[in-house]
Amino acid sequence: MTLFALTPTQEAGGQIALAAALGVAGFFLLLPRPSGRFVPGGIAALLAAAVVFGSFLYRRFGQPMPNVIESALFWMFSAGALVFGCVLVAQKNPARGAIAFAFVILSTCGLFLLCAAPMLMAATIIIYAGAIIVTFLFVLMLSQTDGPADENDRSRDPLYGGFAGFAFAGLVLFALYQTSQAANANQTRTADNRLDTRFPAPVLKAEDRKALASGLAELDAASAELDDAKTNADRAKMVLRYLAAQAHFAEVAGQSKDGRNDAGTIRTRLEKMPENGPVPAVLFRPDQQSKEALDRAAKVRALAFTERELETMLMKDKPDTAAVKTKAQKLRDEVALLYGTGDLPAANVRALGLSLYSEHLLAVELAGTLLLVAVIGAVAVAQRKGVAK
């Protein structure tokens, strides 16, 4: 037994504490003050803190590299966000700080892209780096000071402030580490006791999606031709067509037979995953996503036509085509939603808009009202009372 043997928790805690202490020292040296600051020492301390933080990330959460490009991008963008954030905090000149903030925004937008959020990336660049930064530069032009000024060359309690911020960040990181340990205990491991980071099987495979898509297209075609079916023989053909369309996705979603639900491929695939059992350590949860897909599949099953139902609706003197069409439309929508589940949809903008205007409509209206009130408030606050000086 060695004297300095540490448990992994102590080691992680030590790394976080070291990184936080180095960060405090770096900002203490770098923050502006009238008696002059020690820039090389501060930068060195911050770099050391960044190295310790990176090694903490790598040792605690990381694994050797099967995916080089993604991880290189991740390190580049996160280093960019942190470095330019530090520049913003330590920079005397607020205009340069604003430029550094624009670079922070660009880096976080890179991270958004890695998390499959292209719409947010564009929106954030336009709103932050475009609008907010430019308005701030206008205000800075109005209040340009020559030479040293109280607001730029003094800091408020650099030691205590740095300590407060880094203590907070360190505690959050430590809590993250402990949660990740608890989660990792639940994860599959390879033969040499490494975390299993292989890409999990997708919830919906390509052939499943193809079956869903062809079923969808045939449902649409059948509904379009429903009104042309005048005779009973034609209508019998339509019944068969609807049933044939449903048969395309019956295997994926499962089908109801005599009140009993038959399992589809999604369910059998989920059942192969052990309940609450180990899941691979990757960026998303395959078990939860296939459960979501399963819920959708249940809705598809509930809406699917039975043969008797179709016949009672169509094979009579006054066929109820409108009801059949409404129900087919509902079924079609559910199949389309099932087609889109499993992973984040590729059509990010469309899916985000659908979510905003269906699930969050009230919140969108409230946000719009908030913007309106803010505009009115800004005009009311900023207007000059009396005569201009």
Added chain:
Amino acid sequence: MTLSLWHFLAVGAAVFGVGLVGFLTRRNLITMFLCAELMLQGVAINLVAFARYHGNLQGQVFVMFILAVAACEAGVALALFLNLYRKRRSLDSSDWQELRELGVPAATDTEPLPKPVVEPDPVLTPAGARPEPTAEEVARV
């Protein structure tokens, strides 16, 4: 390395911490505001990573609302800063410390600010002999 949720959460926490340090220590109102926005960015990274993890768009929708609120905040904050600047001709937040809590002593700056470096006027080295004043030239300007 396969990226996991934890990497993004850790980076978000670090960005938030840096922003917090800036917000607590800097005195320029605009820098303080930008540091608050930095903290918002840390939170946004968290939310987007969670959206990816759970495979739904709720986290991204949250970030959209963060964007809307940040835009409102920027507008109102700029109007307030303009008003404050007109009153005191400075963006120093400590100029307004009479708004502090009861019983807290006022903070005073003891260290003098460094003198601004004034460039001296250029001086030409004298060249040639000094001209002798002549009778018809009464005064030199």
